[in-house]
Amino acid sequence: MKKAYIAATMIAAALCRLAAADPAANATTDAPAFSFSGVVDPYAAYSSLNENSAFASVEPLSDATVYGEIDGKLRFSREYTSLGLLDFSFRDTAQIDHSDGSTTESKTFTVNELYSDLNFGDRFYLRIGKQRLSWGAGYVFNPSDPVNPPKDPTNQRAILEGVPAVKVELIDKPVSLMLFSVLYDSFDQFGYGAKLSTSALPNSDISLSGYWSASQSWTGALNASVAPFYALPGWDTIQTWFEGGVYGQGRYEAYADGILPGSAATENPTGAQYAALFGASGQIPVLETVALAEYYHLSEGLSPSELGSVYGALRSPSPAIVAASSSWYSQLALRPGRQASDYLFLSLTQSTITDTGDPVFDKIGLTLSCLLNLVDGSFYLQSDLSLTFVKDTSIDATLAWAAGGPDTEFGNDPVNLCLGLEAKVFF
Amino acid sequence: MKRYAIVLMAVCVASFATVAYAEADQAFPEGDVHSYIDSVDAALLPVNCKARMAIVDSYSTGDDRTSEGFFVRKNNRVVWVAVEPASQKNFALLRDEDTFFERFATTNKVVKTSATANSRGGETSNLDLTRFNTNLDYTVSYLGDGSHGGKDCYRFELRAKNRKLAYSLVQLWVDKATRMPVRKAFFALSGKMLKYYDVTSVELAGGRAEAIGMKYVDALKPEDTSDLRIYDITSLASVPDQFFTKEYLESGRLYPYQF
Numbered sequence: 056m057k058k059a060y061i062a063a064t065m066i067a068a069a070l071c072r073l074a075a076a077d078p079a080a081n082a083t084t085d086a087p088a089f090s091f092s093g094v095v096d097p098y099a100a101y102s103s104l105n106e107n108s109a110f111a112s113v114e115p116l117s118d119a120t121v122y123g124e125i126d127g128k129l130r131f132s133r134e135y136t137s138l139g140l141l142d143f144s145f146r147d148t149a150q151i152d153h154s155d156g157s158t159t160e161s162k163t164f165t166v167n168e169l170y171s172d173l174n175f176g177d178r179f180y181l182r183i184g185k186q187r188l189s190w191g192a193g194y195v196f197n198p199s200d201p202v203n204p205p206k207d208p209t210n211q212r213a214i215l216e217g218v219p220a221v222k223v224e225l226i227d228k229p230v231s232l233m234l235f236s237v238l239y240d241s242f243d244q245f246g247y248g249a250k251l252s253t254s255a256l257p258n259s260d261i262s263l264s265g266y267w268s269a270s271q272s273w274t275g276a277l278n279a280s281v282a283p284f285y286a287l288p289g290w291d292t293i294q295t296w297f298e299g300g301v302y303g304q305g306r307y308e309a310y311a312d313g314i315l316p317g318s319a320a321t322e323n324p325t326g327a328q329y330a331a332l333f334g335a336s337g338q339i340p341v342l343e344t345v346a347l348a349e350y351y352h353l354s355e356g357l358s359p360s361e362l363g364s365v366y367g368a369l370r371s372p373s374p375a376i377v378a379a380s381s382s383w384y385s386q387l388a389l390r391p392g393r394q395a396s397d398y399l400f401l402s403l404t405q406s407t408i409t410d411t412g413d414p415v416f417d418k419i420g421l422t423l424s425c426l427l428n429l430v431d432g433s434f435y436l437q438s439d440l441s442l443t444f445v446k447d448t449s450i451d452a453t454l455a456w457a458a459g460g461p462d463t464e465f466g467n468d469p470v471n472l473c474l475g476l477e478a479k480v481f482f
Numbered sequence: 483m484k485r486y487a488i489v490l491m492a493v494c495v496a497s498f499a500t501v502a503y504a505e506a507d508q509a510f511p512e513g514d515v516h517s518y519i520d521s522v523d524a525a526l527l528p529v530n531c532k533a534r535m536a537i538v539d540s541y542s543t544g545d546d547r548t549s550e551g552f553f554v555r556k557n558n559r560v561v562w563v564a565v566e567p568a569s570q571k572n573f574a575l576l577r578d579e580d581t582f583f584e585r586f587a588t589t590n591k592v593v594k595t596s597a598t599a600n601s602r603g604g605e606t607s608n609l610d611l612t613r614f615n616t617n618l619d620y621t622v623s624y625l626g627d628g629s630h631g632g633k634d635c636y637r638f639e640l641r642a643k644n645r646k647l648a649y650s651l652v653q654l655w656v657d658k659a660t661r662m663p664v665r666k667a668f669f670a671l672s673g674k675m676l677k678y679y680d681v682t683s684v685e686l687a688g689g690r691a692e693a694i695g696m697k698y699v700d701a702l703k704p705e706d707t708s709d710l711r712i713y714d715i716t717s718l719a720s721v722p723d724q725f726f727t728k729e730y731l732e733s734g735r736l737y738p739y740q741f
Contacts, residue, residue, distance in 0.1 A: 088737070090737070092568065092571050092572070130737065132735075132737045132738075134738060134739055138735055138737075140734070172733075172735060177722035177723065177724060178722070178723070178724055180733070180735075182733075187590065189590050189732040189733075224729065224733065226724040226727050226729045226730055226733075227723070227724070228723070228727070231727065231729045233729075252728075252729060254581075254727075254728065258581075258594075260594075260728060280593075280594065282594050285581075285594070286644075288596075288597075288598055289598075291596040291597070291598070292595070292596050292599065294593065294594055338596075338599070410600075411541065411543075411706070412539075412540075412541020412542060412543040412544075412545040412706060413541075413543060413545070414543055414544070414545050417545065443569070446567060447567050447568040447569055449569065479569075481567070481568035481569040481571070482568050
């Protein structure tokens with residue numbers, strides 16, 4: 056992976072240089088330009104730890120977390136014929152251990168994207184380098200996305216990294232075609248995919264995609280977004296979307312060995328699996344609140360009894376069972392919001408309380424969202440208060456609450472309650 | 483006798499209507515209204531062009547907000563990209579004929595949006611930021627002469643061809659001497675004026691605008707205004723069609739030209 060990433064980075068940089076010196080670009084009238092933008096983001100959080108969590112005995116928990124992050128984007132462009140982008144995040148994190156008060160500091164530098172674009176004619180372009188391949192209509196889950204790291208609906212501050220890839224896209228009407236290859240360490244792990252998208256049907260955007268890699272089997276997917284009342288003023292903000300994926304083997308099937316024979320009755324997900332997401336959103340007139348709802352189903356998600364068995368085993372007093380169950384920790388940690396078979400996500404967003412020039416209420420935004428595990432009834436609730444009294448600065452206070460029974464997903468969240476304070480300075 | 487009277491009356495009404503229509507059509511002294519409006523639009527903004535835009539929203543509360551952006555136009559298709567304030571940098575609005583998309587400032591996500599929404603905030607709707615081809619959006623008829631701001635003008639009535647447009651009825655005053663719009667007033671279905679803008683400044687070069695300033699006023703709350711200035715208007719020989727697609731916005735290539 057590392058080799059491929061380095062190779063992609065070098066190629067991207069070389070292409071950037073090549074594009075800047077391309078004699079064919081002489082037909083353009085503008086000189087190459089660089090721009091730098093981003094956000095400086097100090098964040099502090101205090102957590103109320105969940106002593107009853109199955110993870111409480113194994114996870115290094117902290118009462119308080121403080122970090123400072125710089126997220127920057129350096130952009131090179133020469134008209135639309137060539138473009139280069141470096142998107143990076145530097146994060147310095149300090150965590151205070153709840154048991155002995157010791158502080159652990161860690162620094163990370165992540166190149167989220169580093170790529171170069173080259174245009175050939177007015178319709179065709181090539182992008183090479185580390186990139187986020189855009190995928191799926193879903194806000195909290197993308198069942199059609201076989202490539203990007205999965206979203207974590209319980210961690211909005213997670214850094215979204217791209218993947219090393221080569222992509223060519225033909226953008227035209229009524230159909231656009233994207234072909235891509237995802238680069239991994241060895242050639243036999245490479246993935247190949249295609250996406251066909253169209254807006255030919257009135258008020259709709261539809262895409263069909265396919266992906267195959269020898270190591271991950273295949274994925275077929277359909278995305279459809281429809282604004283059914285787009286022609287009616289007042290109703291034109293209502294949108295619906297569907298995102299579905301079918302794949303040759305379970306994406307989370309690493310747990311297929313079972314946590315311990317006989318201790319949890321989980322069935323290995325074998326054969327083709329599927330996941331589907333339905334969503335709808337609209338803006339409430341006058342209030343201008345945006346309401347959004349998403350429901351999704353995973354065929355390989357666990358049933359109530361399976362979830363209960365898994366968490367029961369993880370909290371077992373028997374050291375043998377706990378030891379044999381340890382592989383579950385990493386597997387469950389990889390799939391927040393995707394452990395069970397059915398979920399509902401609800402969100403209300405008021406970007407500003409008023410938009411009338413009010414010196415106070417125009418600067419206050421509110422967001423309330425809830426991810427509900429429909430299988431076990433546990434939920435993750437998050438509220439956000441955003442203050443923008445200073446230009447290019449946003450102060451955000453967030454409150455997250457995870458709750459549920461003892462053998463449920465969010466009932467076992469290591470943190471019951473988390474209060475965060477964040478200041479974002481945009482530049 | 484009664485039958486003759488009805489026929490005679492119908493003939494009179496038809497003749498009167500024909501004459502009135504012919505007079506109205508001929509009353510416009512510069513020929514075809516449609517062509518004239520096209521030339522007014524072209525003098526303001528070339529069909530293929532790029533330009534920068536600065537907007538100051540002022541409220542009765544004394545609160546002001548400033549924002550800047552640029553746009554690329556190809557007839558009735560427009561990409562508008564925000565560059566200021568920094569928190570809104572890379573927010574983009576796409577108008578592809580009657581369909582609008584917005585790209586959020588901090589993510590690559592692109593979603594459909596409404597013509598009437600004001601994604602940017604202030605008194606200017608998404609349509610206000612991208613409405614450059616009058617004849618494609620409205621059916622135009624000549625109302626007569628008038629004057630506004632001390633200028634001799636032609637007055638036109640614009641009726642929306644599409645219900646999606648924010649205002650069903652618009653009145654337009656065009657300066658006879660420069661062919662530049664002087665005032666545009668926007669009405670609700672009920673006939674109540676909702677909003678208007680006055681052209682506050684025009685910099686001309688070769689009969690074409692290089693920069694234009696407009697003041698949008700909320701007719702229901704006249705203290706709330708938006709001063710919009712379009713400048714660095716540059717004609718382009720051609721503009722690729724791909725700019726005006728959802729896929730292009732998703733690709734994040736928002737700076738096709740240097741601004």
